[in-house]
Amino acid sequence: MTVPRWVFAMAGIGAAFVLLPLVAMVLRVNWAEFVPLISSEASVAALLLSLRTSLAATLLCVIFGVPMALVLARTDFWGQKVLRSLVLLPLVLPPVVGGIALLYTFGRRGLLGQTFELLGIEIAFSTTAVVIAQTFVALPFLVLSLEGALRTVGSRYEAVGATLGASPTTVLRRITLPLVLPAVLSGAVLSFARALGEFGATLTFAGSLQGTTRTLPLEIYLQRETDPDTAVALSLVLVVVAVIIVSLAHRTGEPSRRRARALS
């Protein structure tokens, strides 16, 4: 298909709309002070906390998201469609709403909070709360991309595996997961990126304390109050990390598309 010229024009406007704010931000960076700004104790603590919690959240996304995607893609039960929509809800939910919902679930007076308290687990204002908030918003990314990949790959290889005597667990381990591994990886990378950017739910649910709950986005939000230079510098760091992650996701995502084409 030859793309009409006016489509290029529209696409150009769209691209500028996305890119210009980034350029504008880069222009505001105080380069002379850049390194000291991003290497301050608070900044480093926020960055490390962000990386640590996002990694933990990604791990949880994989542990629970892969089974969720399998159940959604490979089984058929009453109410499945509704369940899928609900599971994907955090994608469209404003993060603050997510935070409020989590508060009423894991908070001290929440649905499960008292049970946790009895078990001696305190979630409120802890790093755990940050990880929970990040997992909540990031999980749908993994489930969505993996479910699509599972449907594309289809279940024919799994059927062959079963007739060769492989138990369902063996089929999952030796056939299904290797086949959708690229999708698991790209889904995990997307989840990590989403977790890294998580702000609203964390602010509402986990609080904000340096080294414990104040992730990079929260630190940026706070620094903006008094020290716009630091806020801009940290924003740039976050953008760079995000760009690296997104390009990684694209690279790992490609083989799965190639394979999908070969199958069809």
Place this chain on the structure above:
Amino acid sequence: MARVTRGLAIVLGITLALTGCATPAAGSPTGSAVTLQGDITVYAAASLQATFTDLAASFETDHPGTTVVLNFAGSSALVTQIIEGAPADVFASADTANMTRLTDASLTDGSPVDFATNVLAIAVPPGNPAGITDLADLAGPDVRLVVCAPEVPCGRAATALAATAGVTLTPVSEESSVTDVLGKVTSGEADAGLVYVTDVAAAGAAVEGIEFAESAGAVNTYPIVPVTGSASADVARAFVDYVTGGTGAAVLGAAGFGAP
């Protein structure tokens, strides 16, 4: 191509209309000083939301032909926006530090006038589950205290207060705004929060307020000033006078603010 361009223009037009981006008729001073006429935009600290909403309404009633548009946010964010060129006619800050930033930027029309003070109070969930009675209780090891971060005015006040009172506070969270502190208290996540006495009043039954003697050690002063370059400078000046005058004092006092 021409048709496409026209189509684009229509799409953009509809978008602008839907988003209300179309430039409104700017407040036009009539040149006549007899009656006040024009629109002003007031940037006010978030803690002024309730009082300024009342004051703006009664100001409009007193001066038909004027419109007061209010924009509430953290003082620091507001100053940043004004310095970046946001169209504010009046700025009311929750502290002098942020007002100084505006003065330093030469964006104030005349000297800022202090119009209210505010002191900190302890907010606890209804029923006060942790049994807090005074400032010293907040330092207890099992008390989950939430304060504002030192980067924002209420946090600065809390830090100053703790220093003067000789109390070491170990908060579980340092929030970016009073709203976030109150949120943690009303939901019962925190045992206590340090916020302004006016915030406690505004929160109503959702929290209980505990005032304490040491609060006099950190009094927050609220200054107000017209911003330079206003298209309705006379209205802006009149609004500042209104807030600093008798009506303003009455409304602010009712909400828990102190006199300057």
Place this chain on the structure above:
Amino acid sequence: MTFSLDLHVAERDVSLHLDVAAGETVAILGPNGAGKSTLLGTIAGLVTPDSGRAELNGTVLFDLPAAGSGRRIWRPPHQRGVSLLAQEALLFPHLSALDNVAFGPRSAGVPATRARQTATRWLREVDAEALAARRPAELSGGQAQRIAVARALASDPGLLLLDEPLAALDISVAPAVRRMLRRVLFDRSAVIVTHDVLDAYTLADRVVIIEDGRVVDQGTPAEVLDRPRSAFAAGLAGLNLITGIRRGDTLVVADPATTITIDAGSAGADGDPISLAVRPAAVTVTFDEPADPARTSVRAELIDLEPRGDFVRARSALLAADVSPKDAAGLDAAVGSALWFSIPSAAAMVYPTGRSERSAPS
């Protein structure tokens, strides 16, 4: 008896019985939609029938009594010892040829090294040892199918199912793969679904014809295909099939109403239903009735002439004749008029329509 199956699918009006003896290869032939693939899917455990029962070497694969009476047994696919080889090789794309073949033994708990030895042996068996290290993407269709066969056999199935294993292959490689299958299927219990009569002749000990969800005929390939009982089997074997009643030395056909003279020594007594099968190539078409006493002739309307490569098929409602293009040119003007279709008595096979000498299809 190695394997027995009773199968009922109400929705598709399928009701079948199938037995496979130890070491026997059964070919299942039938028109599209006759339920052949459903049959294999059911045996493999991938499709659940309404009701039915299957047993393999004394193990019940499934026992689903009709209308929920009694206990239902459903053994999952991986516990059946039944391998399914499909039209496409479906080699696992992330594993080498060797690891594909070793998959079955590995799944059965055989240690990796020994599983690979077994896999190598099976690769040798299908003449694909040299391909062991290759990924499926690097294999041709024929190579992939050889490895799929090795993979299916390496899991040591009690019953091997083959669903048109040669259909997707290039014409040039199919014969070699067929020869290989013939070798490995010897002495092995297998069910092969096919459209190709050649597969039936070369691979099967027994042929089962399924039409409309029922077994309509079965027997050795020669019995079923040389003396067809159904239009479908006759079509597969490339034979004209005429069925009717014996009256003296004639075969009386009801529709279109015709009488054909047959040899006095033909099978069947007076009044018996009998069939006559003849290759179209043996039938000749003439304007006048042939005087040859060794031929039996029928007068029938020439419906059309259908070119088929180096010959032309001249069709009537009763018989088809394959004639040379030159003869066809002479007949061209006669389409729509009645001509003489004649059969040399020596080329006509006349046999009883019933198959009393064999177990009746159930």
